Amino acid sequence: MFRGSIPALVTPFRDGAFDEGTYRKFIDLQIESGSSALVPCGTTGESATMTIVEHDRVVSVCVEQAAGRVPVIAGCGSNDTRVALEHMRAAQRAGAAAALLVPPYYNRPSQAGIIAHFEALAEGCDLPIMLYNVPGRTSVDIHVDTMARLAAMPSVIGVKDATGNAVRVTAQRLACGTDFCQLSGNDDMALGFMAMGGLGCISVTANVAPALCAEFQDACLEGRWGDALALQDKLFPLHTALFSDASPGPVKYALSRVLSDFPSELRLPMTEPSAASRAQVDAALLTAGLL
Template sequence: MFSGSIPALVTPFRVEPSGASVFDEDAFRAFVDWQIGQGSAALVPCGTTGEASTLDLDEHHRVIAACIDQAAGRVPVIAGCGSNDTRTAISHIEKAAKAGADAALVVAPYYNRPSQEGIVAHYTALAAVSDLPIVVYNVPSRTVTDILPETLARLADIETIVAVKDASGIIDRVTAHRLGCGADFCQLSGNDNQALAFMAAGGSGCISVTANVAPRLCADFQKACANNDLDLARDLNDRLYPLHCALFSDASPAPVKYALSRLRTGFPIASRLPIIECSDVAKAAVDRALAIAGLA
């Protein structure tokens, strides 16, 4: 259902004289236009990289609505709708559907550490309230809970659960998911540094951090993978790999916002506490990676 390079969009914040950080909608809308112009295949607002965990409910829904409005149907919008509280996730899905989202990205419930049966119950409850397609997001390094392949296979039987963003880091799960969920079930990588292997194993695309900074290169990489042009895909991956690593050389998305401030004049560098501006060591790593990628 989805394919190609799909940036998990950062959320730009403007720091007021009072010290408060507010959503910079103008910067965000310009960023959406740039992403589409650079070849991104879809957009994900309010994901992990979008600092969704620091947005209040009104801000969360405003960011999603602004993305949908600015995209204006040019590419699909997969709205971040996850929560560790099923009721809150339901509210996000209902608001996203009303705003015109094409799908909902729903992370496994974090902190609560539900059982596999609890995970099934969570996603079943979400699917029951809306026809909006759901992309399951498995990132056990952040949530602690791991959605096991046999659990995803059960979820894939639900009509509106159409895809997975797999950030488990376990490459052989692509094959396990193909066997359990079917070859037509959409698999999207959640780890840029594993995207080449993920695509070779049967993936459809990547919900990407690096695509925030290098959307054209990431789009070209995904196109090469789709065309089975392994030589080109490998060459592009070599250019991008240092950037994949550098963008996680400090707490994300601080290095991403630093990189964007280098590439886009006036792009806000601020994040919300507890994320602070990245270290000088991380900035140097980003600078080197941008040069290797040919971006700066």
């Protein structure tokens, strides 16, 4: 269902409020630049700082603006199963194609608890589920054998893997089957991920360089590994710079540099990137030919 370059969209804020007009223009730019799907309300979208009403509104606007041109994978994760289910149902009503869901964070369930969480979500809503395994943020890892059990559920269709462990791609492919959609959650590791059977990347860098990231993914999917390597080298400084301070500070700064009137505003507890981070972003934008 999903493949290619899929931006984990930032959420523009202006004077503390969701800037819907800028968001709609940004979605159009992403689609016109070759992004193959969109992810609103992920980590990069600052979903943790939104109310439930705001969160669901951002998803609804994204689906409405995409207007069927590309599918929308709505961020729906929560450490409260009931809240995650509310987000899933709202995303389904809005017309999202799938939900992106982390395992519960902070309360740190066991593997049995992770399975029970996703079973409850699948029973409560039939929207397709993309797992999001990011133990560096959640302190919870979906083990390979657990993922195989989840993959056996009809509505669990794939994973955004941000473990940073390249071995997982093959292990999960063997455990979950070749129809299980594996998407990289790490831009800097996407080349190796794709070579081992990945189908795309839910990308931070694609916010800033959507056309280059789409070109990179096309090269990987077509087996043009020389072209993909050249693009990896061109984009790697940007992949690194966008995490030179707490995300999404650097990516919002980068967007303010490459797009006219894109607000770099963040919601607390996120703060603007340091001077050193901004300088690194500027240098990386030059390397990528974006400035």
